[in-house]
Amino acid sequence: xxxxxxxxxxxxKAEPAQVWDALTDPQKTKKYFFHCEVLSxxxxxxxxxxxxxxxxxxxxxxTGQILQIEHGRVLKYTLKNxxxxxxxxxxxxxxxxxxxxxxxxxxxxxxxxxxxxxADKRMEKSDEGWDKVLASLKELVEKETIEKED
Numbered sequence: 001x002x003x004x005x006x007x008x009x010x011x012x013k014a015e016p017a018q019v020w021d022a023l024t025d026p027q028k029t030k031k032y033f034f035h036c037e038v039l040s041x042x043x044x045x046x047x048x049x050x051x052x053x054x055x056x057x058x059x060x061x062x063t064g065q066i067l068q069i070e071h072g073r074v075l076k077y078t079l080k081n082x083x084x085x086x087x088x089x090x091x092x093x094x095x096x097x098x099x100x101x102x103x104x105x106x107x108x109x110x111x112x113x114x115x116x117x118x119a120d121k122r123m124e125k126s127d128e129g130w131d132k133v134l135a136s137l138k139e140l141v142e143k144e145t146i147e148k149e150d
Contacts, residue, residue: 004123006111010134014145016098019105020072022141023096032136034129036060044069048077064091073098090114092126109134 012019022028026037036052050062064078076095095110113122
């Protein structure tokens with residue numbers, strides 16, 4: 001197990017199904033995940049990919065494999081580390097867990113960025129990135145929840 005692990009969570013005023021939808025719908029991920037669409041068949045062992053343009057100009061293509069999926073509860077996958085999916089940089093392992101408590105979904109994120117060259121920098125970037133992603137995801141889902149109720 002790596003020493004470089006990000007552990008974050010966010011409380012979202014929505015049902016787990018709404019949060020899960022935002023995590024797996026490419027049109028929604030594009031709104032909060034650095035303008036990237038997530039693509040997958042959503043089955044254990046299958047590929048997962050994030051494609052898009054950060055800041056509308058920097059091409060992003062991250063690929064990996066789904067390690068575990070429990071619809072509406074757990075999504076665990078790998079993503080290649082490094083620029084342009086440099087194989088020597090290794091893999092991150094991301095685990096997203098959803099729990100429902102007191103009318104809110106608690107989304108927990110663990111991101112093991114691995115060890116080796118550049119691990120400290122990857123961890124710093126991942127830490128900042130997840131802060132942005134979780135804040136934007138929360139805003140998106142809660143806004144959709146309010147609109148749905150109106």
